[in-house]
Amino acid sequence: MIAPVPEFTTIQTHFAGQEIAPLAARFGTPLYLYDVGRIAQRIEDLAAFDVVRYAQKACSNLAILDRVRRAGAVVDAVSFGEIRRALAAGFSPRGDDDRPAGIVYTADIFDRESLDLVVEHGIHVNCGSPDMIDQLGERRPGAEVTLRINPGFGHGHSQKTNTGGEQSKHGIWHEQVDDCLLRADRHGVTVTGVHMHIGSGTDLEHLSQVCQAMERTVATIGRTVTTISSGGGLPVPYKSDESFIDLQRYFELWDAARNRISDSLGHRVTLEIEPGRYLVAEAGCLVAEVRAVKRMGGNLFYLLDAGFNDLARPAMYGSHHPIALSPRDGSDHDRPEVDAIVGGPLCESGDIFTQQEGGFVCSRPLPIAQVGDYLLLGNAGAYGFAMSSNYNSKTRAAEVMIEDGQVKLIRSRETFDDLVRGELIPE
Numbered sequence: 282m283i284a285p286v287p288e289f290t291t292i293q294t295h296f297a298g299q300e301i302a303p304l305a306a307r308f309g310t311p312l313y314l315y316d317v318g319r320i321a322q323r324i325e326d327l328a329a330f331d332v333v334r335y336a337q338k339a340c341s342n343l344a345i346l347d348r349v350r351r352a353g354a355v356v357d358a359v360s361f362g363e364i365r366r367a368l369a370a371g372f373s374p375r376g377d378d379d380r381p382a383g384i385v386y387t388a389d390i391f392d393r394e395s396l397d398l399v400v401e402h403g404i405h406v407n408c409g410s411p412d413m414i415d416q417l418g419e420r421r422p423g424a425e426v427t428l429r430i431n432p433g434f435g436h437g438h439s440q441k442t443n444t445g446g447e448q449s450k451h452g453i454w455h456e457q458v459d460d461c462l463l464r465a466d467r468h469g470v471t472v473t474g475v476h477m478h479i480g481s482g483t484d485l486e487h488l489s490q491v492c493q494a495m496e497r498t499v500a501t502i503g504r505t506v507t508t509i510s511s512g513g514g515l516p517v518p519y520k521s522d523e524s525f526i527d528l529q530r531y532f533e534l535w536d537a538a539r540n541r542i543s544d545s546l547g548h549r550v551t552l553e554i555e556p557g558r559y560l561v562a563e564a565g566c567l568v569a570e571v572r573a574v575k576r577m578g579g580n581l582f583y584l585l586d587a588g589f590n591d592l593a594r595p596a597m598y599g600s601h602h603p604i605a606l607s608p609r610d611g612s613d614h615d616r617p618e619v620d621a622i623v624g625g626p627l628c629e630s631g632d633i634f635t636q637q638e639g640g641f642v643c644s645r646p647l648p649i650a651q652v653g654d655y656l657l658l659g660n661a662g663a664y665g666f667a668m669s670s671n672y673n674s675k676t677r678a679a680e681v682m683i684e685d686g687q688v689k690l691i692r693s694r695e696t697f698d699d700l701v702r703g704e705l706i707p708e
């Protein structure tokens with residue numbers, strides 16, 4: 282069912298069939314590259330689910346959203362800006378008889394402008410707080426909503442990605458469903474969906490617990506429920522000793538829960554999945570140029586022109602990304618390996634790509650590199666560019682997609698004017 286992971290070797294001259302060095306020369310570095318075919322494959326992997334709803338926060342470039350739409354997925358939006366992006370990429374907000382809503386707003390609050398936009402376009406809302414039911418109900422009496430339920434436990438690849446349990450701010454506490462139904466009744470709002478997303482990096486042991494919690498919640502709400510969503514969190518392997526989750530098994534557990542729910546309600550219930558990372562992680566890589574190679578006592582450092590402003594995951598979660606060398610001259614001859622620490626240009630000691638959770642700097646065996654060579658940080662398509670920032674007044678990278686052997690610029694590198702847009706120096 283699952284297409285194989287692209288091999289990441291320590292020397293890599295190509296990505297998605299394209300030579301890297303000429304791309305780096307043409308578009309400059311740091312540079313994000315996306316392999317569109319791989320995103321389509323990952324959507325295809327999930328075809329057993331009725332609806333694949335892409336959590337666009339993982340990578341929300343308009344061109345990527347457009348290709349996700351063309352591949353048959355719909356989209357999740359967590360903010361005003363993400364709703365606007367989805368509209369701009371051609372998703373239609375409302376579903377019709379046999380099509381799911383093209384856009385669902387999933388959040389724990391409405392800021393005022395999101396609420397206006399949701400009301401204006403009739404966008405379906407997945408409520409993560411009881412207050413949202415009142416706020417929407419006042420503006421759009423008779424609305425249909427989904428409730429995002431925190432089942433009382435969670436799971437995540439790091440504490441920061443655990444989205445269930447008492448410590449989590451996400452969702453409606455599982456014991457407050459009755460209160461939510463009262464609020465909904467007051468405004469003539471109907472609860473048509475139940476959603477659970479307990480964290481990123483879900484494993485199968487937790488899954489049957491989540492399915493049971495889903496069944497209990499639907500039983501409390503009753504026959505108005507027509508859709509359940511298993512949320513996101515499908516893991517992808519970042520290290521060579523990690524593997525994909527057994528998707529077949531994952532689907533079967535949810536499908537069985539859905540069937541029990543359908544039987545008890547007496548009508549067919551739609552099963553959605555809401556992946557972010559799974560669709561785009563391996564499709565993207567960050568290309569950076571080595572700008573310094575220096576020794577500090579016993580340690581060798583490769584310093585790049587990309588930092589945690591470009592790819593925040595290692596500094597934020599201690600995440601591991603595969604790293605390959607792409608020689609400047611395009612040659613693929615073997616080079617001897619050395620242990621190197623890979624860092625960026627920012628004035629922060631935490632600006633290190635080879636670190637573990639807790640900020641422990643570590644080295645990685647990598648081919649000997651020279652200034653001017655490129656390093657490729659793999660599995661960077663999810664939460665890569667999307668989390669990038671202008672910290673240290675760095676302009677954000679260009680983004681390029683590779684599709685059917687063609688190279689297409691999908692976001693220009695930022696300029697100084699972009700950086701200071703909106704800033705004013707008063708008289």
Ligand SMILES: *Cc1c(COP(=O)(O)O)cnc(C)c1O
Pocket residue numbers: 336338339357387478480481482512513514515555556557558559663
């Ligand atoms: C972040 C998020 C997702 C996607 O999580 P992944 O781990 O990228 O699959 C899905 N649903 C919700 C509500 C999210 O907040």
